[in-house]
Amino acid sequence: MVKAPRCGPYICGIDAALDVVSGKWKGLILWELDAHRVRRFAELRRGLPGVSEKMLTQHLREMEQDGLVHRKVYAEVPPRVEYSLTEHGRTLNQALEPLGAWGVERIRREGSEVVDTAKASR
Amino acid sequence: MVKAPRCGPYICGIDAALDVVSGKWKGLILWELDAHRVRRFAELRRGLPGVSEKMLTQHLREMEQDGLVHRKVYAEVPPRVEYSLTEHGRTLNQALEPLGAWGVERIRREGSEVVDTAKASR
DNA sequence: TGCGGTACTTACCTTTTTGTAAGTGAGGAG
DNA sequence: CTCCTCACTTACAAAAAGGTAAGTACCGCA
Numbered sequence: 001m002v003k004a005p006r007c008g009p010y011i012c013g014i015d016a017a018l019d020v021v022s023g024k025w026k027g028l029i030l031w032e033l034d035a036h037r038v039r040r041f042a043e044l045r046r047g048l049p050g051v052s053e054k055m056l057t058q059h060l061r062e063m064e065q066d067g068l069v070h071r072k073v074y075a076e077v078p079p080r081v082e083y084s085l086t087e088h089g090r091t092l093n094q095a096l097e098p099l100g101a102w103g104v105e106r107i108r109r110e111g112s113e114v115v116d117t118a119k120a121s122r
Numbered sequence: 123m124v125k126a127p128r129c130g131p132y133i134c135g136i137d138a139a140l141d142v143v144s145g146k147w148k149g150l151i152l153w154e155l156d157a158h159r160v161r162r163f164a165e166l167r168r169g170l171p172g173v174s175e176k177m178l179t180q181h182l183r184e185m186e187q188d189g190l191v192h193r194k195v196y197a198e199v200p201p202r203v204e205y206s207l208t209e210h211g212r213t214l215n216q217a218l219e220p221l222g223a224w225g226v227e228r229i230r231r232e233g234s235e236v237v238d239t240a241k242a243s244r
Numbered sequence: 245t246g247c248g249g250t251a252c253t254t255a256c257c258t259t260t261t262t263g264t265a266a267g268t269g270a271g272g273a274g
Numbered sequence: 275c276t277c278c279t280c281a282c283t284t285a286c287a288a289a290a291a292g293g294t295a296a297g298t299a300c301c302g303c304a
Contacts, residue, residue: 013225014149078250095224102217103135
């Protein structure tokens with residue numbers, strides 16, 4: 001049975017937005033693609049500490065379905081696939097900025113552990 | 123074994139923020155409390171279509187631990203408990219506003235189903 | 245010949261999250 | 275006397291999400 005794309009029904013906008021970002025690595029994928037504009041599969045993999053290949057493909061496929069990510073395949077050997085953000089992906093990222101700032105504040109408040117300090121500033 | 127509170131380690135701010143909002147009803151609870159300032163348990167229950175008592179208590183307890191929600195118990199019979207947002211809860215809500223707006227746009231774009239039109243405008 | 249890199253897919257298992265249904269104990273309405 | 279309300283708690287079941295390990299097919303390097 002094919003997994004239905006994230007399509008509600010929703011109770012409010014937050015609902016609809018959280019539906020596309022919830023997923024262990026989606027926020028990070030969004031961010032990596034925003035920072036580098038274009039990334040290959042293996043580059044993303046190296047950029048997300050601890051992600052498995054399965055989850056990365058799964059998330060990328062869902063984000064593609066949701067119109068956040070663009071996937072370009074080059075007919076080469078060895079294979080080459082480039083991922084980048086679509087316009088919707090970029091605006092989502094902008095909408096996430098205040099939330100990210102709130103999260104940074106929360107980390108500071110709670111003294112939570114952080115994996116990668118370079119990234120935690122956002 | 124006691125469930126650890128949401129405390130990372132986090133990779134970035136988005137991570138830390140999503141950690142406290144992810145949960146099927148948390149966004150809605152935040153919103154209900156923001157709109158009404160103070161709500162009793164049964165009022166929240168009626169405000170969230172389809173929530174079970176168990177999930178509502180669970181989410182409220184977690185949000186209390188996370189410092190988003192304040193819980194005031196009156197020593198009366200029948201029991202009376204009032205929930206309201208803390209300062210952190212209010213700032214989180216503000217940080218979620220752009221995301222909500224993005225979600226509303228997405229709903230419009232996709233023509234997704236909506237449960238309650240009065241709420242979907244936010 | 246054997247290994248590493250490319251970008252996946254598949255099967256299987258574990259963990260986490262959510263749902264269902266029932267029980268609690270006192271008070272008030274009919 | 276029975277049912278409803280309040281604000282929960284508990285046990286159990288189902289569903290969803292995530293993790294592990296292996297396989298694919300072809301290339302280049304040594």
